[in-house]
Amino acid sequence: MTEPLSMDAGAATVSKPVTFDRWLEHFRANPAHHRLIEADIEWDARSNLDEPTRQAFINSFQRFELGESGDGKRLLSKAALEGDPTYLAALELLVREEQKHSALFRRGLDHLEAPSLKAHWSDAAFTVLRRALGLRTELGLFLIVESVSMGYFTALAERAPDPVLRGIGLRIASDEQDHIRFQIDRLRQGFRDTPRAGRMLIGLAWGVIAGGAAAVLALDHGPALRACGLSPARYWRQAMVGFRRASRSVLANPGAEPMGPLAKDYR
Template sequence: MTEQPNMDAGAATGTKPLAFDRWLEHFRGNPAYHRLIEADIDWNGRSMLDEPTRQAFINSFQRFELGESGDGKRLLSKAALEGDPTYLAALELLVREEQKHSALFRRGLDHLEAPSLEAHWSDAAFTVLRRALGLRTELGLFLIVESVAMGYFTALAERAPDPVLRGIGLRIATDEQDHIRFQIDRLRQGFRNTPRAGRVLIGMAWTVIAGGAAAVLAVDHGPALRACGLSPARYWRQAMVGFRRAAHSVLANPGAEPLGPLGKGVH
């Protein structure tokens, strides 16, 4: 995948770059909505899960908590070079939301009476890979990971056999559906001047990575998926549908109008 030195096509062509004012306003308003969702979670409620199910969610939450815990410094430093202060401010708020997801998974682990993990091979491999990439390709990697994980968060929100875990799933899924749209809007800008043939090749590479990422999630989180009534095989198929939809939205017509925030609730 060839990395373009600057994602801001407007800087090179003299056209006006994509405005991220709506996104900045959206992220600034999210904390109040987050508090409303979290107020409905009975954090003091006792988990009544049987031991195998409890252990399934412990293993799953430990891995997600670790994956969401990064500080985003390298990503933000790359974004700062693009010369769009509004986008950078919005991205900083998105990174804070991801860090809050890590805190939510920790609260879930507290509810399940379990500790956090210090390290896991999947998180280490993802960290090494993304640090070696330029901004556009790193955002593409985040789009892949978030789009394939969305099915897990939705299943957690709708069918987890514990009300606290369902509340955590709803809280995170509500954010992630807009995080995906935010990445799509920025990646469209990044691919605006990429020829169709190049975008086709990139789409093929993304599909291979997405298939692997979905398979890792299906294996690592299989017991938790089953506890939510979703087989790993069915999850994988749904994850790939979600990924293809996101990738098509970026690569098929990068000159399309920005999506903007979807709004509150899980769609």
């Protein structure tokens, strides 16, 4: 049972126009940050995981690799209709980062000596759903999925029982925390003219979807989560906390100051 979205009627509204120049600059500079993280990963190290743990991460990485592998053409074509070339350019670079995540999961599977998947029901269902949606609703769906997945990437980065897998988790988590902030900035823009009552109803619908998405991830990736010291039930609770934080950032006060990217070390 998800909590209803809490709206603070007294929340201040900044009402500044949202621009995406900072985001475009961030995404253009981010490959330098990627190289710093990847340089610390010992890609040639052998995995010493026992067979059940190895298989748990194989199953998990196969599903994430498939989910991150889309080309984003339909999403970008919808974004192009919005008439904001800076936002479109930033979104194109975000899509490339997601494709790099797919490549990182493939490298993880190579490390585990396992192949990629050609298809999985959860990816197929998500693809069918998002293709039927408009831009704002599709971005809302991405925000839900990214916010409930963040706990998995954090657990992988901090507690995976293999240094290569921890490096992959750190690399992806570093991107995803900014991807969530990027989606929040764009969705705030999209919801500025939506009445409070409408935003409350949308928040309730998002909560139902988030609860289901977190449950699917907990069930599908349960053995990998346990290998990182996180029970599926605890993961689900943490995922819903992360989702509620993200959804409130969008819907409680869509006129708030843009979040912008986190500071990064680009040495």
